Amino acid sequence: MTGLPKKSFRQLLPLLLPFLLLWVLFWVVPLVMGIDLSLQSPNSGFLDPQLETVEYVGTENYKRTLNDPKFYKALSNTFVYVVGSVLCILPLAFLLAVSLFECQRILRGILAFCLLIPGLALPGAMSKLFYLFFHGREGVLNQYLVIPLGFDPINWMMDPDFIMLSLIMQSIWRWTGVVTLFFLCALEGIPKWHFEVAKLEGLSPLSKIRQILIPGVRKLALFVAVFLTVDGVASFSGAYSLLGGSGGMMDSGLLLVTYVYQVAFPGGSGRFDLPGAAAMSLMVAPMVAAFLYLVLKIRVLLKKG
């Protein structure tokens, strides 16, 4: 980053102040409070500032979380959900973007907009809809796909083996169009002379994809993958509305945020265990960071090798 004009931090402060202020107030303070909360006993009066019965129990809540089988269940569910979604969405969106890229310009815009539509709907509203879709034997998926292909109808929402699959399908349905739009724009941003050179050299379509199109979206794909991972870990609305706040049959659709919510607020399981929930969410964050770091490391290694 050479050649940029140098300024002192103080000169730039007026421009940065709103961000820094909001960052401290609504991110740093909650984080510190979360750490503090996670060290308290679940029985202290943390909801009422007047009650000064705060009792610190050290790492008790963390130990409790680590001994909680449901926490591991939620963790592995979330992992499957995120990895499954990302691995399906990225290639699918790339293929769609390339297909769109070969269309005429006007058609391209209209089609891209149509594909974007699922990403704009409220997940809550769509889950209700999906419930009817996946519902029992009469669901559309069973009627149009599963039965015509000669399988037994699948009870999507009741069969523990298929709840996760329906959640992943919902996520694919939602995000693929958005990612396709991003990829398409990236492809349109590739300088025209790349394609002229390819034409002159008589590149085959496959090597055109490998040598021009994939490098064109590589950076964006990484960004999208990170975004989808974080969004997947933080996803709540879809699963919450689809499964009514529970984890579904045998907790096979229990995601982390839903579980945190269940532990913290009555209505879920009614435990009202805020310190436990805080400890749980704080343990998730470093795991996500470590996971992303690992993925990036592997990517760098693959590039070198």
Place this chain on the structure above:
Amino acid sequence: MSRLFSFILLLCFLIVSLYPFAWMFFSSFKTNKEIYQPAQLFPEKFDGQAYGMLLDGKFVDFGEGLWQSFFIAGSQSLLATFVSALVGFVLAKYSFRGKTFLIGAALIIILIPRQALVVPIFEWFNFLGWTGNSWSLILCGIASGLGVIFFTQSFRHLPDELIESSKLEGFSPWRVFRLILPLFAPGFVTYFLLHFALCWQEHLLALLLLDDNALTLPLTLAKLSDSSHRAPEAIGMAAATLSFIPILVLFGLFFGKMRTALSQLSLS
């Protein structure tokens, strides 16, 4: 890629994307019995009863939900666009001490999103006495890591000569920022729309921070489906259809601008 393959792929995906919406729209005219036969697309007869029942506010206050969502998503996105653009501009065009720290701050918001901090955020707002206020929801979403990265990337493409010449003139960073604002209209619109779409969908924080008498659309819809044993299903479908139209119109209007900005963004 062969023409036929891409044609089939696009067609399949178009159907998968749009069919549920068609079904949602037509179902808002259906009876309960018809809705529980999901394979049936069209209703026996069209009557707009469900819309009337939704809007007269017997089950939920839909108009209030729509206004709340608009107000919250609109103000949060406007402020977030402005605040992130300032930071993105500084990060892209100046070098200064503390730059790494600032980038770190933006990245860590992405890594530890607000959803992971709901419990302490709830406690913190409780302590401040702000729960139930829509500004609590607006304020906690403004500092956005995605926004900072988006604008840092887009301002990178700004020709350095502009900055150079304004430096010779002795302009302050704020003055330079104001000068280049008009050049970046597509970028601003794009980020505004992206943030709007994400904020429009916010469910968990809204669930915790808002009062029962001022619900946003996701909460209104959830409340409606909770009461579905009383309200006909068609009302839920009508609500889903209506809640979808504003954002569709908004994206439709600015879709061209968005594509321009996104294709410039990914140049680097």
